[in-house]
Amino acid sequence: KILITGALGQIGSELTMNMRKIYGNDNVIASSRRRQENEVVESGPFEIVDVTNPQHLVDAVKKHKPDTIINLAAILSANGENNPSAAWNINMNGLYNILEVARENQCAVCTPSSIAVFGPSTPKDNTPQDTLMRPTTMYGVTKVAGELLCDYYFKKFNVDTRGVRFPGLISNVALPGGGTTDYAVHIYYEALKNKKYTCFLQKGTYMDMMYMPDALDAIINLMEADPTKLVHRNAFNVTAMSFDPEGIAAEIKKHIPEFTIDYNVNQDIQNIADSWPNSLDDSEAREQWGWNPKYDLTAMTKDMLDTLSKKLNIQY
Numbered sequence: 152k153i154l155i156t157g158a159l160g161q162i163g164s165e166l167t168m169n170m171r172k173i174y175g176n177d178n179v180i181a182s183s184r185r186r187q188e189n190e191v192v193e194s195g196p197f198e199i200v201d202v203t204n205p206q207h208l209v210d211a212v213k214k215h216k217p218d219t220i221i222n223l224a225a226i227l228s229a230n231g232e233n234n235p236s237a238a239w240n241i242n243m244n245g246l247y248n249i250l251e252v253a254r255e256n257q258c259a260v261c262t263p264s265s266i267a268v269f270g271p272s273t274p275k276d277n278t279p280q281d282t283l284m285r286p287t288t289m290y291g292v293t294k295v296a297g298e299l300l301c302d303y304y305f306k307k308f309n310v311d312t313r314g315v316r317f318p319g320l321i322s323n324v325a326l327p328g329g330g331t332t333d334y335a336v337h338i339y340y341e342a343l344k345n346k347k348y349t350c351f352l353q354k355g356t357y358m359d360m361m362y363m364p365d366a367l368d369a370i371i372n373l374m375e376a377d378p379t380k381l382v383h384r385n386a387f388n389v390t391a392m393s394f395d396p397e398g399i400a401a402e403i404k405k406h407i408p409e410f411t412i413d414y415n416v417n418q419d420i421q422n423i424a425d426s427w428p429n430s431l432d433d434s435e436a437r438e439q440w441g442w443n444p445k446y447d448l449t450a451m452t453k454d455m456l457d458t459l460s461k462k463l464n465i466q467y
């Protein structure tokens with residue numbers, strides 16, 4: 152059985168439904184700080200869990216006895232700069248509570264990390280698995296500390312902790328929650344609705360990105376990987392593509408020729424993006440557990456526009 156926290160967020164919404172198809176509805180318990188009326192809540196077990204409340208976690212684990220906890224409850228980079236204490240509280244105290252309940256109940260734990268662990272002093276191109284990590288955002292600080300805490304619980308208490316450093320994630324189900332890479336989701340919605348998009352990052356801002364179906368595969372394949380093959384634990388570089396706003400705009404134009412992009416840079420968010428790598432080296436994940444993404448920018452753009460045009464009922 153699998154307990155997913157933050158199950159109503161950008162990753163959680165799709166991961167819960169995907170895992171219920173694979174492992175069975177009753178074996179995937181979704182949880183979130185508050186209930187919403189949607190398919191995640193209605194298609195299987197749901198619990199109200201605020202990860203900063205240890206009792207919520209103890210109650211949910213005692214009731215459902217999961218063997219794995221996937222912790223997706225987090226405040227992302229841009230929101231985290233507006234509320235650093237909330238980011239520390241949810242990302243760190245929440246993770247600590249998850250690891251403690253996992254230690255006491257023999258649960259494996261997967262908490263996604265992020266390319267946000269890297270900072271201005273990290274090599275920017277083909278960023279290695281093992282390298283300097285001095286992030287300049289509170290979100291990045293919580294992700295580096297989170298990786299170290301998860302490795303500590305693995306080494307000290309033998310808790311089976313595993314994680315991936317996600318790049319920007321693009322999805323067509325739930326919107327992203329306040330991240331630096333969110334532009335790469337909003338641009339598709341705006342392209343269909345208005346045939347134009349005003350980007351808050353400047354052209355030439357390259358960041359690693361990944362389509363959500365590949366992100367879900369990464370979590371599932373890592374958690375099912377043979378532990379004897381894992382040299383690293385928290386967390387693996389994974390990526391599928393790297394592009395800048397001009398690159399994704401050009402791909403959209405192949406489908407919507409009249410689409411235009413213009414720029415109104417948000418310097419605070421630009422500063423975050425500028426502190427992150429341009430491209431990652433994910434060869435360790437490929438070697439140790441067979442990471443192999445399926446979607447590149449061309450395939451993602453076609454699937455995003457096809458799916459969103461049906462969802463929004465807008466022809467293109």
Ligand code: VAH
Pocket residue numbers: 227228229265266267290317318319320327329330331332333
């Ligand atoms: C963010 N989408 O922008 C998240 C992610 C690498 C980006 O961590 O904060």
